[in-house]
Amino acid sequence: MPNTSRFLTGGRIDPRPIDGAMTVAELIDSAFLAYNAARLREACQLFVGKMLEPDVTVGLSITGALTPAGLGMSAIIPLIENGFVDWVVSTGANLYHDTHFGIGLEMRRGSHQISDIVLREEGVVRIYDIFFDYDVLLSTDEFYRKMIQAPEFQRSMSTAEFHYLAGKYVAERERLLGIGRKSLLAAAFDASVPIYTSSPGDSSIGMNVAALALVGNELRFDVTRDVNETAAIVLGAKRQGGKSAVFILGGGSPKNFVLQTEPQIQEVLKIQEKGHDYFLQVTDARPDTGGLSGASPSEAVSWGKIDPDRLPDAVVGYVDSTVALPLITAYALARHKPRPKKRLYDHRDELLAFLRAEHLRVNQAGESN
Numbered sequence: 001m002p003n004t005s006r007f008l009t010g011g012r013i014d015p016r017p018i019d020g021a022m023t024v025a026e027l028i029d030s031a032f033l034a035y036n037a038a039r040l041r042e043a044c045q046l047f048v049g050k051m052l053e054p055d056v057t058v059g060l061s062i063t064g065a066l067t068p069a070g071l072g073m074s075a076i077i078p079l080i081e082n083g084f085v086d087w088v089v090s091t092g093a094n095l096y097h098d099t100h101f102g103i104g105l106e107m108r109r110g111s112h113q114i115s116d117i118v119l120r121e122e123g124v125v126r127i128y129d130i131f132f133d134y135d136v137l138l139s140t141d142e143f144y145r146k147m148i149q150a151p152e153f154q155r156s157m158s159t160a161e162f163h164y165l166a167g168k169y170v171a172e173r174e175r176l177l178g179i180g181r182k183s184l185l186a187a188a189f190d191a192s193v194p195i196y197t198s199s200p201g202d203s204s205i206g207m208n209v210a211a212l213a214l215v216g217n218e219l220r221f222d223v224t225r226d227v228n229e230t231a232a233i234v235l236g237a238k239r240q241g242g243k244s245a246v247f248i249l250g251g252g253s254p255k256n257f258v259l260q261t262e263p264q265i266q267e268v269l270k271i272q273e274k275g276h277d278y279f280l281q282v283t284d285a286r287p288d289t290g291g292l293s294g295a296s297p298s299e300a301v302s303w304g305k306i307d308p309d310r311l312p313d314a315v316v317g318y319v320d321s322t323v324a325l326p327l328i329t330a331y332a333l334a335r336h337k338p339r340p341k342k343r344l345y346d347h348r349d350e351l352l353a354f355l356r357a358e359h360l361r362v363n364q365a366g367e368s369n
Contacts, residue, residue, distance in 0.1 A: 024327060025334040039317040040324055043280050044331040046315050051245040051278045052084060052336050057237035057344075059230075061258040062090040063250030063293075064321055067098040068107055068130050071322065072184040075329040080187045083339030084332055085247070087233055088188065088195040089254040092203025095163065095185060095195065096144075100136055102170035102183025103143050107132040137204065143173075144208045154218040158225040160194035164345055167195075192343035194233075196226050198257035226257075227264060229348055232355035234261040236347075238273060239354070245278035249321045251285055251293025259305040266304045269359045275307035279314035282324040 015030050022030075025044075032041035051058055060079070066072065072094070079085045100107060110124075110131030119126055123134040147153070147169050153162075167189025174186055181187060188195050200206050200221040209219055237244045248255050265273045285293035306314060317324055344351075 023334060024330040028327060028331055036318050039315060040319055040327065043282070043315045043317045043324070044328050044335075046278065046280055046313060047247065047328060048332050048335045050313060051247070051280065052332065052339060053243075054339060055242035056245050056278065057086045057233065057242060057342065058084065058245045058247055059233070059258045059261075060085045060088045060247045061249060061254035062088065062094050063252040063254050065093065065097065065127050065130070066249065066321060066325070067094045067101075067184065068127050068132075069322055070107075071325055072098045073101065073182055075325045076184045077181060077187045078329055078333060080184065080191050080193055081338075082333065083191075083341045084336075085193060086342045087193060087230070087344050089198055089230070089258045090195060091252070091254060092197045092200060092205045095166075095197065096140065096204045098184050099140055099143065099166075099170060100132070102186055103140065103173045104177045104179055105132075105136045105139055107136070141204065141208055143169075144205055145212060148209060148212055148217060148219055156220040156222045158222050158229055158348075159197045159200050160226065160229060160345065160348065162200075162219075162221065163195040163197070164189055164192075188345075191341050192345040193341075194229070194345040194348065196230060196257065198226075198253040202253075225352075227260075228355060229352055230257065231261045231264040231269070232348070232351035233344055234276070235265050235271065235273070235355055235358065236351040239358075243277035246276050246280070248279075248281040248283070249325060251281075251283050255281070255293065262305045269355070270362050271358050272362075273304075274309070275304055277307055277310045277313065279306050279310075281316045282319055282321050282328075283316065284318060284320055 011033075013033050015033060018027065018031060028041050028044055032038055050056070060076075062076070066076075076085070097107075108131045110126065110129050112126075112129045114126070116126060119131070124131050125134055125137065144166075147166065152165060163185060167183070167185040167187075170183045171186035171189055174180065174182060185195070187193075197203070197205075200223065201210065206221075209217075209221070212219070234244045244261075246258050248258065259276070262273060262275045265271045266275075283293055
């Protein structure tokens with residue numbers, strides 16, 4: 001008599017043999033059946049099956065040196081151009097290295113086994129197995145310093161506004177060089193996808209801004225506006241009858257920044273909410289060390305970051321982002337048609353006004369009680 005346990009209702013493990021004609025999506029659906037391969041399959045299916053529904057706003061966080069490895073061009077730009085990413089939180093370093101490509105500079109494949117002393121003597125900089133000439137840094141610094149001295153930068157602004165303006169300059173450089181689309185900053189500018197940096201001083205971009213401040217440049221990053229704008233994006237998504245999803249590559253400060261939108265709404269602004277609806281993370285960090293990069297979605301529930309009713313729609317894949325991101329991107333492009341772009345950058349002011357009105361309404365009601 002067959003066992004009728006409810007625990008034996010999962011799909012039967014009986015994959016067809018892999019052949020050279022299989023697409024990436026077919027391979028993932030049919031052969032990624034257990035362990036972290038299964039988590040990656042679940043991540044792909046969550047992304048395509050639920051996170052890319054029209055009413056879902058998708059926030060992407062980026063850590064690790066992904067753009068130097070070419071993943072901005074190969075994966076993140078296609079996600080943006082197909083409407084699969086609506087807003088971004090990135091390390092400044094990823095955006096700085098992204099700029100190299102957009103202004104016509106090169107990075108090369110190398111070897112992690114070469115002596116760094118020898119590389120230093122030859123003016124070569126290394127990011128593990130990526131090599132580039134030291135002049136790439138100097139040329140990119142020069143690009144940013146010249147750009148930052150333009151009149152439109154002589155004021156306080158959110159990092160989203162800074163990156164939008166920078167994307168305009170990079171897109172123009174791409175056009176003049178005739179190199180096609182190389183920069184995610186330029187792609188985000190064209191798609192009006194706001195890009196935030198949670199630690200704007202922690203990169204060569206911030207270092208150049210700081211250097212120019214010493215000689216009177218008036219550009220200042222308004223990090224409080226960043227906090228409120230990102231919270232406004234999430235609240236706006238929820239209050240317009242939609243859902244909020246987070247797609248986290250790595251962890252670190254960008255992971256916290258994309259997730260803290262809900263505690264900002266609930267804990268600080270006192271606006272009633274339940275947390276993000278969908279959680280997808282790719283990480284190689286363990287949860288038991290206590291670091292945020294490895295913190296589980298169930299732990300995030302205790303902070304109000306994730307809706308507890310949505311935990312079944314939370315997936316963590318313990319996979320290197322350089323492996324997982326191209327596969328998830330290929331799967332999404334194969335399984336889902338492009339979405340209309342939300343162009344959230346264009347709606348920042350109205351979203352912020354709505355957040356402010358909700359905060360005032362709730363607090364005035366609390367005072368009257």
